[in-house]
């Protein structure tokens with residue numbers, strides 16, 4: 001067989017746009033993107049036909065992962081916010097503030113949420129929320 005690297009075995013032209021870099025035990029090699037896509041689609045279809053429950057389960061997990069990624073996007077903490085959290089922490093250490101259960105679901109441990117902002121006058125004006133309700137509150141407010 002001739003080593004024709006301009007066309008794939010099925011005769012598709014291997015242009016830069018139609019080339020897929022695959023890896024075989026870490027070694028990269030070029031494959032035809034048209035054929036690669038056809039194989040992926042065929043395998044997906046076959047899998048769906050043979051294992052409909054498993055296929056649905058995989059789709060469901062992928063959806064959950066996408067949702068989780070959205071919920072765990074990094075939260076930026078401002079210096080003012082940081083000072084407020086510190087003030088809450090100090091107040092708890094001194095017994096001026098008592099950590100309560102989540103105000104929504106009653107879960108422990110709860111985090112201090114500042115419904116009136118992080119200014120000096122409202123640093124200790126907090127409600128208690130479990131991590132998931134706290135996150136949700138901030139996402140709803142954003």
Ligand SMILES: [Zn+2]
Nearest residue numbers: 008012032035
């Ligand atoms: Zn091809």
Ligand SMILES: [Zn+2]
Nearest residue numbers: 102105130133
């Ligand atoms: Zn909660």
Ligand SMILES: [Zn+2]
Nearest residue numbers: 112113114134
């Ligand atoms: Zn909060």
